[in-house]
Amino acid sequence: MPVSRRIVLHFPRRLVDRPIVYRLIKDYDLEFNILKASVTPEEEGLMVLELKGDQKDYDQGINYLNEAGVQIQALSQNVTRNEIRCTHCGACITICPTAAFELDKKTRVVAFDNDKCIACGLCIKSCPPRAMELHF
């Protein structure tokens, strides 16, 4: 059964210079799309990946990452909306490159679908009441 997941990988300092993703792709036959990659001043690596492949291969790949010492988080946990600050103006809708914000045409309430979010961060500062929050 094919799966497609967006995940955030945190590489500890000792793994930053190791070809982890290369092994993941080569040994587990997974398709990948890098959505974001960076190395922090503490020399920890951060990578946001979209992984596609067979459920079995995916599970084994994740297992490999875990054993290698990479911390894995689902991407959807990283971008959240502060529901108290959000005014549902809709300024975010045309800013988001993946259409993660959807306007209910009748009530004009803005829904945030974090499964579509790729954590690019464009909405964070474009939001006038600063309701969108990024937690990496």
Place this chain on the structure above:
Amino acid sequence: MAKTIAEINDRISKGQAVVVTAEEIIDIVTEKGAEEAAREVDVVTTGTFGPMCSSGAFLNVGHTKPRIKLGGGEVYLNDVPAYTGIAAVDLFIGATAVPDDDPRNKAYPGDFNYGGGHVIEELVAGNDIRLTARAYGTDCYPRRRLETWINIADINEATLFNIRNAYQNYNVAVNLSDRTIYTYMGVLKPHLGNANYSTSGQLSPLFNDPLYKTLGIGTKILLGGGIGYIAWHGTQHNPAAPRLDNDVPRRPAGTLAVIGDLKQMKPEWLRGTSMLGYGTTITVCIGVPIPILNEEIVRYTAVRDRDIVAAIVDYSDVYPQGKPDVLGEIDYASLKSGQITVQGQEVPTASLSSYPKAVEIANLLKKWIKAGEFLLTEPVAPLPGVESGIRFKNLEDRPING
């Protein structure tokens, strides 16, 4: 059949008034006709919740012992500078003020995470605000330094006084250039990447009384979640703007100056706001009741989004250079559909004014009136109308050493 405000108030006091929102009145007039609707309905409530920069609050913080003359000195509230050019302990905090050490657009586009609008939101929320001041000292006001917490509950007055709010119509902003621009109309993507507008359209106060026939100076309104009043016409009030057959202006036109006691307002209805690369501001809630005095007024309140048009303006060149050109006109029903066509190109739209909140405001005001808690007021004087000849002027430079 004409009604008076006194008759409507009598019905409100008895709990008999028929009150509907500016959204609900549309179907009522369509189904029953204006004559019947004018007979049945007493009040139509409007609402808007959008960023409004010309907003601020006067505070009287009380006298210290020994006394300090903040007037003419320097005062900061949570590091945001307040205006002190008035009496000893009166201050004005404006929505767009930013801390002296904010990098502004030196780190382009500036974040503008905190400014006067946020100070006002925090004050209303009951948070302690850090006041730091320097004064020059006088015989009667000897103190020169002050650092203290203040709280809205403890200071003498906190008066919201917004010199221009509730703009009657506004531009639809687009960007024709090849780079992203950061404006008070939000982030505008290059090559007509998006179009931003800011109105509650058919729910907006001044679209429902386009010629200012019922509202005027002294009109009691819902402001910042509490009670306020129309104090004057707002700055840049431009009743002479071109109008459609339904009297609705096709360009930015009338504005309101509004005032109210900040102490009874709510932080969720006065929201500190940050416009990336532009500055700070505040999102203000205003709800104006329209008394249905006659058929003409009820017809005005039945205005629909499709009956209101706005000008599409390029903010990369036309707006900054003060050129008169517009790229066309578009009605609000199309804007709210999520996509419009500009120069043959499909452009996604977004709003900076919150429609769901505008609905909430109109319903809140409706609830107050129906419960007999909010009586209407007779305006003390009208706002300048089309006949006033008032026109929006530009500043024509007269070089001093020219």
